[in-house]
Amino acid sequence: MAFFLETLVGGLLAGILYSMVAIGFVLIYKASGVFNFAQGSMLLFAALTFVSLTERGYSFIAAFILTLAAMVLVAVAIERLLLRPLVARSPITLFMATLGLSYILEGVAQALWGADVHGLDLGVDDVPFDIGSISVSRFDLVAAGTAGLLVLGLALLASRSRLGLSLRAVADDPLAALSLGVRLPAIWRRVWALAGFVGLIAGLFWGSRSGVQFSLSLVVLKAMPVLVIGGFDSITGALVGGLLVGASEKLAEVYVGAVLGGGIENWFPYFLAIASLMLRPAGLFGDRAIERV
């Protein structure tokens, strides 16, 4: 039982990291209806910029602020060069454009900072300690706490700020929001910058866990089932979906993977996602779409 609990808790905490990637995704989907495949590359871009700056002698705070500034620039460029010319095109076209965007971001990040693997130390030891009969990693707890703060912050932003109000308006009905004077391009810029910020936080945690390297951009493939299960347009969904995927993936790897010979964590979440799609196409917390002809 203790082993089961330990696996479960380990999975849940790993799931938090998936959630962090998924949250950036949800923000963009809500505001601009774009299924942003480049979220993983944004994460790579942010983490690589941050770690390269610290290696060049910048302090943690300075590197963080500079990276954030870079992500804002990226967001402005994306809005100007990608979203604006593609306005009112089909969602599939936008998805394919973000596929191209992910190639650009990966190429630029590696051309700027090199393709080496960088270590990243956040000053949080990855040491296990015991709670009752199960051992938990301190690093995972810090990540969980940060994710909690992030969600809290985003919830406050959405409910208490002017940006949040216009964001909710745009998510609800872009045309109505537009006619009420909400400036859509400005909202897009801010939301993509916000997603860049979330990407930076997620990139820091992923990077210090597995090294800052190209494979970071592949976490987007982990986030996809999370989104399907939680719903594309719900931050709560991203959080819950991440926990579900993390926990079930670890449990499946331990209990089912042993039978099948291991290595199932690449596809298992996807099968879970398809099963969930069959039962609830809009995801656990997503809005049910109504189709009109």
Next chain:
Amino acid sequence: MIYSEAGQLSTDYLHGASSFRLRQERLEVLALWLVAALVVPALGDDYWLTAILIPFLILSLAGLGLNLLTGFAGQLSVGSAAFMAVGAYTAYNVSLRLPGTPLLVSFAIGGAAAALAGVLSGLPSLRIKGFYLVVSTLAAQFFVEWVFTRFRWFSNDNASGLVSVPPLVVLGQDASSPLGRYLLTLGVVTALTVLALNIPKSELGRRWMAVRDMDTAAAVIGIPVLRTKLIAFAISSFYCGVAGALWGFAYLGTFDPRAWELSRSFQILFIIIIGGMGSILGSFLGSAFMLLLPIAMSQAGSALLGGSVDQGALENYKKVAFGVLIVAFLIREPGGLARLLRRARDRARIWPLRSW
């Protein structure tokens, strides 16, 4: 290239529905094919045949398969490489375990197995659409990679996971030389392309386009949407499966599952974006472009920098170039290279007059 259709009127439906309606078009295609079948073998050296022309033809075929699904039936898939892998491994196991099976038959069985895999991954399209389908095809991609890596039976229990294909014999002729492999590929690609040219003109093709343009409306006018989508998945995956078998047999010779990773699926998707969605010609143009651009960039790089090119850096620039091209095509010319060519043609035809 440049001609007018003056005087060549369709007097019956059959003529109006033929793939190449104009005499000039027929001559053009025939000439092109004769060059590919007769002149290229006489002139091309082994490097050109094995490193450029064979992969070009095979990727065109895979692109054609995806184009039928995405360009005509409107279902996005990022699992093309998985279906290629299914085709290759099935063809390999058929030729290994059923000795005496003609090569082309084992290719066809490989294609059929891929079609089955395609239908299975298309089943969720009953309830989901758009980028949700990306998830279902990604599931196929990862699952297939895992199956062929994990279960060594598929690679004949070879410890390294690599399999080597048996000597290629087609219709009693040895086709193992670069030239033989090229002609084998050309033959298969030609046959399947002729078939693909006719699909959009058939009732099936019209159904695909109706579903692509709006599936709810298609259902209202009585098109069985799910069945139509599944047939699209089956035919598209059959093409990918045969392309995969060719990739393994005629191009690689020795392969393991890493030949069909996710990046290959993206490559095929990029071929149809750049070449032109919903265009048979586009699949060929896109494939040529995808193969030649990296080579051209390497050549230009070494010409400009004098041989001291950093391969890693060049790799990054190629990535950026592809990304920019994808975005640029989606923004400026969603019809891709095929559409650009058509426009250039129309413009040249009325030169020096201008209609716009």
